[in-house]
Each structure stands twice: as C-alpha cells, then as structure tokens.
Amino acid sequence: MWDEFANAQPKLAAVVAAIRGAVECPTPEAHALAGDDEPGIEEAEEGKVLTRLHRYRERRRTLVEAKKKDALQKQGCLQCEACDFNFAKAYGPAGDGIIDVHHTKPVHTLRPGETTKLSELALLCANCHRVIHSKRKWLSVEQVRALRKKTQAHETQYPI
Ligand SMILES: [Zn+2]
Numbered sequence: 001m002w003d004e005f006a007n008a009q010p011k012l013a014a015v016v017a018a019i020r021g022a023v024e025c026p027t028p029e030a031h032a033l034a035g036d037d038e039p040g041i042e043e044a045e046e047g048k049v050l051t052r053l054h055r056y057r058e059r060r061r062t063l064v065e066a067k068k069k070d071a072l073q074k075q076g077c078l079q080c081e082a083c084d085f086n087f088a089k090a091y092g093p094a095g096d097g098i099i100d101v102h103h104t105k106p107v108h109t110l111r112p113g114e115t116t117k118l119s120e121l122a123l124l125c126a127n128c129h130r131v132i133h134s135k136r137k138w139l140s141v142e143q144v145r146a147l148r149k150k151t152q153a154h155e156t157q158y159p160i
Pocket residue numbers: 080081082083084085124125126127128129
C-alpha cells in the first residue's frame with residue numbers, strides 16, 4: 001500500500017505541474033507544452049519543451065490543411081516525401097487526404113510565437129514520420145529517403 005502511494009507521488013506531482021503550467025500560461029502554444037509524452041516520439045536532444053513545440057506546430061489544423069492544399073495544387077496528390085507512399089493509391093477513397101505533416105526546421109531554432117512557413121513543412125507517411133522521431137537525434141527527411149533507397153536496392157538484390 002505504501003509502495004503504491006510512494007510510486008504514484010512523482011506522477012501526481014507531474015500532473016499537478018502540468019495542470020498548473022497549462023492554466024498559468026496564456027498562449028495556446030504554452031498550453032500544448034503540458035500533458036503526457038507521446039508514445040513512439042523520442043524526445044529531441046534539445047529537450048522536452050522544444051520537442052512538444054515541434055509536435056504542436058506540425059499538428060496545428062490550419063497549418064496542416066494549408067500544406068495539404070498547397071501540395072494538391074502543385075502536384076495533384078498527397079504523397080510521402082521520403083518514400084513516395086500515397087494513401088489514396090494504396091487504400092482507395094478511404095486513404096483520401098491522409099498524410100502526416102512534419103516540421104523540418106531544426107528544433108533548436110524554434111522560438112515561441114514565431115510563424116511557420118509552408119516550405120518548412122514536409123509531407124510524410126506515418127511510417128517515415130515515426131522513423132524520423134524514433135531516435136534521440138531526429139533524422140532528416142533526406143536521411144530517411146536515403147535509408148529507403150538503400151533497403152529498396154537491397155530488396156531487389158536479394159529477393160525473398
Ligand atoms: Zn514514407
């Protein structure tokens with residue numbers, strides 16, 4: 001019983017701190033910095049606050065919609081910039097409009113309150129986006145594209 005309580009204490013303190021932070025900070029960005037860590041997202045080398053700022057910016061609905069619209073106008077489809085995966089091609093109408101948006105600006109250069117340009121965003125499939133954030137030193141879109149090319153070449157060379 002005591003052990004259970006003792007183990008719960010740091011979590012309780014974190015919850016209190018998160019709630020206090022969200023209530024005391026007036027900007028929506030600051031609000032997004034509170035809460036639990038996301039599963040599958042490795043904290044950037046630069047730390048938790050900037051990791052959350054990055055994730056907040058790449059999931060903002062207005063920004064995501066603007067980036068998708070821009071890509072549709074320019075290329076006529078939504079596809080992963082690292083592996084060319086196209087959800088609509090792979091899943092038909094059920095895949096329409098599905099793509100992740102990744103913020104490419106180096107995390108240490110993010111400043112609270114600054115605006116994001118569409119050119120700083122990359123479209124990625126969920127797999128490539130997950131790979132980018134899966135290591136403490138986040139990979140770049142170019143690095144993941146290079147990794148995919150390498151394994152694809154390998155697959156062709158050694159078919160199962
Ligand atoms: Zn991909």
